[in-house]
Amino acid sequence: MRAGLDWPGLMRAGMQGLRLRPEEFWRLTPAELALMLGDPGAVKPMGRSRLEALIAAWPDGRKEDGDGGR
Template sequence: MSGLDWPALMQAGLRGLGLRPAEFWALTPAELRLMLGERLGAAAALGRARLDELLAAYPDARAPEGEGEQDE
């Protein structure tokens, strides 16, 4: 079994999107998911541990004296 709910996908594609059967079966599951509005390859939310790793790898550099300051 593929793990995909084919009856629901067929209903969404044929009824919801108005695809013809040949158009539906020509799509890959990823293409169908995209057409149904799912974002593909969305990155997971950045967790605190990963943020700490990035901060350690790319620490903020202190600007030389006088640079980056705005005159009022």
């Protein structure tokens, strides 16, 4: 059995979280509302701590003369 949309939750997110007026909320398609709310399953941008961990794991080597910067 397929579950329906959580309309009370979506209305709270749209009208309280996004500060949409009811008429603005009801004019949106579910896809537009999802885009405005953001995709919780999307990959998050890399934060500073993750960048520093990658730098520590994969440090740049010393540039050798004549290597063209590679």
